[in-house]
Amino acid sequence: xxxxxxxxxxxxxxxxxxxxxxxxxxxxxxxxxxxxxxxxxxxxxxxxxxxxxxxxxxxxxxxxxxxxxxxxxxxxxxxxxxxxxxxxxxxxxxxxxxxxxxxxxxxxxxxxxxxxxxxxxxxxxxxxxxxxxxxxxxxxxxxxxxxxxxxxxxxxxxxxxxxxxxxxxxxxxxxxxxxxxxxxxxxxxxxxxxxxxxxxxxxxxxxxxxxxxxxxxxxxxxxxxxxxxxxxxxxxxxxxxxxxxxxxxxxxxxxxxxxxxxxxxxxxxxxxxxxxxxxxxxxxxxxxxxxxxxxxxxxxxxxxxxxxxxxxxxxxxxxxxxxxxxxxxxxxxxxxxxxxxxxxxxx
Amino acid sequence: xxxxxxxxxxxxxxxxxxxxxxxxxxxxxxxxxxxxxxxxxxxxxxxxxxxxxxxxxxxxxxxxxxxxxxxxxxxxxxxxxxxxxxxxxxxxxxxxxxxxxxxxxxxxxxxxxxxxxxxxxxxxxxxxxxxxxxxxxxxxxxxxxxxxxxxxxxxxxxxxxxxxxxxxxxxxxxxxxxxxxxxxxxxxxxxxxxxxxxxxxxxxxxxxxxxxxxxxxxxxxxxxxxxxxxxxxxxxxxxxxxxxxxxxxxxxxxxxxxxxxxxxxxxxxxxxxxxxxxxxxxxxxxxxxxxxxx
Amino acid sequence: xxxxxxxxxxxxxxxxxxxxxxxxxxxxxxxxxxxxxxxxxxxxxxxxxxxxxxxxxxxxxxxxxxxxxxxxxxxxxxxxxxxxxxxxxxxxxxxxxxxxxxxxxxxxxxxxxxxxxxxxxxxxxxxxxxxxxxxxxxxxxxxxxxxxxxxxxxxxxxxxxxxxxxxxxxxxxxxxxxxxxxxxxxxxxxxxxxxxxxxxxxxxxxxxxxxxxxxxxxxxxxxxxxxxxxxxxxxxxxxxxxxxxxxxxxxxxxxxxxxxxxxxxxxxxxxxxxx
Numbered sequence: 001x002x003x004x005x006x007x008x009x010x011x012x013x014x015x016x017x018x019x020x021x022x023x024x025x026x027x028x029x030x031x032x033x034x035x036x037x038x039x040x041x042x043x044x045x046x047x048x049x050x051x052x053x054x055x056x057x058x059x060x061x062x063x064x065x066x067x068x069x070x071x072x073x074x075x076x077x078x079x080x081x082x083x084x085x086x087x088x089x090x091x092x093x094x095x096x097x098x099x100x101x102x103x104x105x106x107x108x109x110x111x112x113x114x115x116x117x118x119x120x121x122x123x124x125x126x127x128x129x130x131x132x133x134x135x136x137x138x139x140x141x142x143x144x145x146x147x148x149x150x151x152x153x154x155x156x157x158x159x160x161x162x163x164x165x166x167x168x169x170x171x172x173x174x175x176x177x178x179x180x181x182x183x184x185x186x187x188x189x190x191x192x193x194x195x196x197x198x199x200x201x202x203x204x205x206x207x208x209x210x211x212x213x214x215x216x217x218x219x220x221x222x223x224x225x226x227x228x229x230x231x232x233x234x235x236x237x238x239x240x241x242x243x244x245x246x247x248x249x250x251x252x253x254x255x256x257x258x259x260x261x262x263x264x265x266x267x268x269x270x271x272x273x274x275x276x277x278x279x280x281x282x283x284x285x286x287x288x289x290x291x292x293x294x295x296x297x298x299x300x301x302x303x304x305x306x307x308x309x310x311x312x313x314x315x316x317x318x319x320x321x322x323x324x325x326x327x328x329x330x331x332x333x334x335x336x337x338x339x340x341x342x343x344x345x346x347x
Numbered sequence: 348x349x350x351x352x353x354x355x356x357x358x359x360x361x362x363x364x365x366x367x368x369x370x371x372x373x374x375x376x377x378x379x380x381x382x383x384x385x386x387x388x389x390x391x392x393x394x395x396x397x398x399x400x401x402x403x404x405x406x407x408x409x410x411x412x413x414x415x416x417x418x419x420x421x422x423x424x425x426x427x428x429x430x431x432x433x434x435x436x437x438x439x440x441x442x443x444x445x446x447x448x449x450x451x452x453x454x455x456x457x458x459x460x461x462x463x464x465x466x467x468x469x470x471x472x473x474x475x476x477x478x479x480x481x482x483x484x485x486x487x488x489x490x491x492x493x494x495x496x497x498x499x500x501x502x503x504x505x506x507x508x509x510x511x512x513x514x515x516x517x518x519x520x521x522x523x524x525x526x527x528x529x530x531x532x533x534x535x536x537x538x539x540x541x542x543x544x545x546x547x548x549x550x551x552x553x554x555x556x557x558x559x560x561x562x563x564x565x566x567x568x569x570x571x572x573x574x575x576x577x578x579x580x581x582x583x584x585x586x587x588x589x590x591x592x593x594x595x596x597x598x599x600x601x602x603x604x605x606x607x608x609x610x611x612x613x614x615x616x617x618x619x620x621x622x623x624x625x626x627x628x629x630x631x632x633x634x635x636x637x638x639x640x641x
Numbered sequence: 642x643x644x645x646x647x648x649x650x651x652x653x654x655x656x657x658x659x660x661x662x663x664x665x666x667x668x669x670x671x672x673x674x675x676x677x678x679x680x681x682x683x684x685x686x687x688x689x690x691x692x693x694x695x696x697x698x699x700x701x702x703x704x705x706x707x708x709x710x711x712x713x714x715x716x717x718x719x720x721x722x723x724x725x726x727x728x729x730x731x732x733x734x735x736x737x738x739x740x741x742x743x744x745x746x747x748x749x750x751x752x753x754x755x756x757x758x759x760x761x762x763x764x765x766x767x768x769x770x771x772x773x774x775x776x777x778x779x780x781x782x783x784x785x786x787x788x789x790x791x792x793x794x795x796x797x798x799x800x801x802x803x804x805x806x807x808x809x810x811x812x813x814x815x816x817x818x819x820x821x822x823x824x825x826x827x828x829x830x831x832x833x834x835x836x837x838x839x840x841x842x843x844x845x846x847x848x849x850x851x852x853x854x855x856x857x858x859x860x861x862x863x864x865x866x867x868x869x870x871x872x873x874x875x876x877x878x879x880x881x882x883x884x885x886x887x888x889x890x891x892x893x894x895x896x897x898x899x900x901x902x903x904x905x906x907x908x909x910x911x912x913x914x915x916x
Binding site: 188 | 696697698716717718719721722726727729733734735736737738742745746747748749750751752754755756758759760761762766769770771774775778810814
């Protein structure tokens with residue numbers, strides 16, 4: 001059982017991890033992340049990288065949708081912008097890896113802002129639908145601006161190089177992707193300790209009174225779009241280095257739905273929600289694969305239906321969480337924690 | 348370049364033909380929206396479900412086409428009833444976005460089920476429409492498109508009449524106008540919800556059979572629903588005339604863009620139109636002027 | 642205590658129509674610096690329309706001058722930044738946020754932290770947030786006696802406290818003019834007295850000018866320096882509380898008769914309730 005702790009200064013009260021216990025857990029987590037790749041094979045390192053990329057993008061979407069209340073079905077397309085930017089820079093100009101990522105993020109942010117302009121006029125579902133449009137328009141650009149994107153055949157991306165080392169295996173990429181994900185998560189968490197994050201939440205909850213408090217709506221919404229797309233762009237850039245080929249079909253609408261599903265399943269408007277949701281949704285197909293391995297001796301065709309079963313499970317998770325646990329995994333986690341805080345005095 | 352008027356005319360006709368199917372599906376969408384305020388993104392997948400049910404009954408069970416069609420409508424109607432009762436009704440009062448996402452999830456479930464049962468490969472529906480070429484003046488029109496348009500037009504007409512004069516239609520309109528008032532007038536509002544979903548799913552399934560008859564069926568045919576989404580946004584989410592005019596308009600725009608710009612421009616054209624409409628007239632050409640608020 | 646020199650806020654010939662209905666017509670009055678000015682009038686007289694026009698939600702004809710500068714073309718956030726803060730009749734707090742975050746939101750326009758500062762939470766972001774926290778704690782939370790609820794989500798608080806938190810948030814905006822839309826509506830006597838005391842203290846200690854809309858006549862007459870009476874969108878009387886009370890037109894608007902004594906009797910009753 002734990003009891004509330006007294007704070008000695010405003011600074012400690014405002015800190016990200018406001019108790020020694022929390023800081024200790026965070027250190028343990030970091031240590032675990034550092035040791036993880038040494039204890040597993042390439043496949044798990046691959047999954048960890050993929051999950052971390054998805055965490056970055058989902059967190060970006062969470063900033064926009066969970067915190068600012070602007071629903072977007074364009075996150076995958078904005079990732080595509082980042083991925084193409086990185087691919088073109090790397091393949092044509094050979095500029096440094098981290099610079100490419102940064103530029104990929106910035107380019108996605110700029111494009112995201114442009115597609116955020118309708119949010120001035122429309123809200124809610126209408127905005128969600130206009131981002132579907134954005135997604136198709138960007139797909140069209142990827143597929144048809146052949147002089148830059150090489151059209152449907154896509155661009156092959158050379159491996160990322162850092163300090164003269166080719167990052168050409170998941171194990172090596174892990175050391176870039178995961179720390180970057182941790183940094184970007186801390187950044188997102190920081191955001192909501194300041195006026196910028198508070199303004200997002202204010203716009204989400206009641207945008208008329210936000211205006212009276214001196215929060216300009218359009219600017220705040222566009223900032224949120226830009227930031228969210230920046231996260232998507234960096235995630236997309238990492239995605240390009242990770243899969244090493246970028247095509248127009250790499251970032252379908254379904255992938256945007258994946259990210260929206262991830263933050264719904266994880267819990268909208270919490271940093272933890274983006275993490276839990278993205279990791280969970282990345283692992284679900286793997287669990288299914290495991291299941292197929294178990295049943296295939298008895299049912300040889302199991303592998304054939306794996307992909308459609310995944311589609312069904314994916315949809316069922318969205319429906320199930322929305323109907324039964326709208327606050328997502330975060331809420332389940334909190335309930336578990338509360339249980340142990342009060343245990344054994346109350347069960 | 349000399350304008351080829353005949354080609355233009357033929358393309359426009361074909362576009363309007365497809366537009367008829369858009370209008371029909373959009374009608375299904377609008378009925379659900381009017382009654383339950385749900386933006387149903389699964390409408391394309393429900394359409395797909397109808398087409399596959401027809402395929403299963405006509406090709407798998409070798410039923411005559413009319414029996415298979417009735418069967419497919421029944422399957423879709425049942426699906427609508429079950430979904431409304433088990434998923435949509437518990438979500439009443441939740442934010443419109445949540446309900447919208449629920450329908451996205453439903454669409455995904457439907458695609459998966461169809462792929463499990465029938466695989467992801469495309470299929471052709473058994474032929475059931477006359478295939479003598481149809482000429483309007485000198486212009487040739489693909490027979491399937493022509494007959495589909497006719498069927499769609501008849502169904503829409505029946506629908507509009509029912510909507511105006513039948514008790515159920517009146518109850519639906521009353522519910523759409525003011526739910527509380529409808530309740531107090533003794534209208535069975537939950538019943539109206541169920542009715543709307545059942546009827547709309549049947550209409551979408553019917554459209555699915557026609558769409559499948561023209562272009563074959565596949566598990567990705569649900570993207571038809573995206574064009575329908577554009578239709579209802581352009582026409583106005585809650586407007587029956589909007590669905591009809593919007594359907595024809597989008598059909599026409601897609602056909603013209605497809606011929607004169609190239610096939611890849613179809614979706615680009617409609618979605619650009621969509622953004623333009625959202626910016627200028629967010630509630631659509633005929634919709635009620637109220638912007639959805641979160 | 643009437644203010645000195647030029648009025649801090651001047652409302653000049655404001656006219657606002659919705660369709661054919663005139664919500665305001667030619668409304669003109671000054672708000673003296675440092676004063677407590679109240680706008681009263683029967684339901685539907687246009688009081689809230691007036692407030693919404695001053696804070697920039699409606700675009701009426703006529704002009705609004707703030708410290709001599711015309712502001713009628715400015716968007717609401719710009720007006721907020723100049724020092725025009727307000728509360729709402731039906732509390733417009735962010736129910737999911739804590740009291741502290743709600744109050745902090747008020748300072749938004751006066752802070753400079755940008756997105757980059759915020760992501761890294763170094764330098765300016767940290768300094769500004771710490772200053773804000775200290776200021777909010779020491780000047781606002783203590784002052785309004787809401788220490789015990791600072792971490793509570795606003796939605797869980799009783800109505801009277803929510804009103805107080807909204808006042809706190811408005812104070813965090815560093816207001817020059819504080820606009821209060823029915824600050825004591827729906828409050829019991831004790832809460833009303835507390836709020837009246839806070840309003841007076843705000844004026845004394847912070848030097849803030851108060852413009853309020855209120856139905857509670859007793860409170861209005863007790864603490865106002867200047868009273869403006871609206872009826873059907875027009876100013877039918879304004880001046881010192883006692884002069885307004887003596888105006889037969891006001892009595893007519895409120896009671897349907899021109900008998901000033903009836904009005905006095907009614908006000909007296911209200912005032913006793915407060916005192």
